Amino acid sequence: MSAADDSKRAVGFAAVDRYVRSGMCVGLGTGTTAHWAIERAGERVAAGDALTAVATSHATEALCRERGIPLVPFAGREIDVAIDGADEVAGDWSLTKGGGGALFREKAVALAARTFVVIVTPEKLVKRLGAFRTPVEVVPFAVEYVERAIASAFGAQVVRRGGDPPFLTDNGNAILDCAFGAIGDPAALDGELRGIHGVVATGLFSNDLTDAVLVAEPDGVRELTRRSPR
Numbered sequence: 001m002s003a004a005d006d007s008k009r010a011v012g013f014a015a016v017d018r019y020v021r022s023g024m025c026v027g028l029g030t031g032t033t034a035h036w037a038i039e040r041a042g043e044r045v046a047a048g049d050a051l052t053a054v055a056t057s058h059a060t061e062a063l064c065r066e067r068g069i070p071l072v073p074f075a076g077r078e079i080d081v082a083i084d085g086a087d088e089v090a091g092d093w094s095l096t097k098g099g100g101g102a103l104f105r106e107k108a109v110a111l112a113a114r115t116f117v118v119i120v121t122p123e124k125l126v127k128r129l130g131a132f133r134t135p136v137e138v139v140p141f142a143v144e145y146v147e148r149a150i151a152s153a154f155g156a157q158v159v160r161r162g163g164d165p166p167f168l169t170d171n172g173n174a175i176l177d178c179a180f181g182a183i184g185d186p187a188a189l190d191g192e193l194r195g196i197h198g199v200v201a202t203g204l205f206s207n208d209l210t211d212a213v214l215v216a217e218p219d220g221v222r223e224l225t226r227r228s229p230r
């Protein structure tokens with residue numbers, strides 16, 4: 001296993017070990033870091049813990065089935081804890097997510113969770129969001145209009161994800177990866193983007209969603225303490 005995989009494994013395992021108890025319903029994220037939280041949840045089920053899970057993507061759902069983790073229907077039900085990776089974590093704990101295209105379901109699960117735990121490797125920590133392009137999920141019927149609207153309203157460079165065929169999310173939608181530069185107020189930008197007809201969701205997660213951030217450091221998993229008010 002590579003050193004990068006070792007770190008992701010450590011932080012994924014730590015999140016489950018610190019935040020998940022038998023009897024809980026767990027929201028399981030998508031991506032190479034969340035993968036390890038799923039593996040650990042599978043080990044816990046095999047060891048006898050009564051866990052159920054909500055999956056944030058088809059890929060996560062398939063891995064849960066392979067690992068014998070019982071899945072429950074979601075539809076926005078309240079869940080105990082959600083564990084997921086991120087593409088960027090800002091100093092105020094706002095996030096960019098959606099590098100894997102699962103942003104809509106990931107945000108729905110994070111919103112419904114009593115506790116939302118973010119697991120990352122250290123290079124994901126940034127002062128302000130924006131170096132990683134912001135993913136915006138868009139109904140394909142309106143995608144060209146939304147591309148033009150984002151470019152003209154924000155002066156952003158907008159790239160449609162995928163080629164021919166284009167990338168489609170698990171919801172059948174397109175993703176626009178948008179370069180806004182450093183983002184001063186992620187919640188405000190999220191709201192403005194969602195005001196454009198055709199936008200379903202953005203990968204900007206406001207900082208009031210995040211309850212804990214675990215970082216895989218070379219000498220162990222560090223849990224950040226929140227400096228800014230929620």
Ligand SMILES: O=C(CO)[C@H](O)[C@H](O)COP(=O)(O)O
Pocket residue numbers: 029030031032033034084085086087096097098099100101102103106
């Ligand atoms: O938001 C996501 C998927 O939509 C992922 O959590 C994010 O892209 C981080 O992935 P990884 O842990 O593989 O770096």
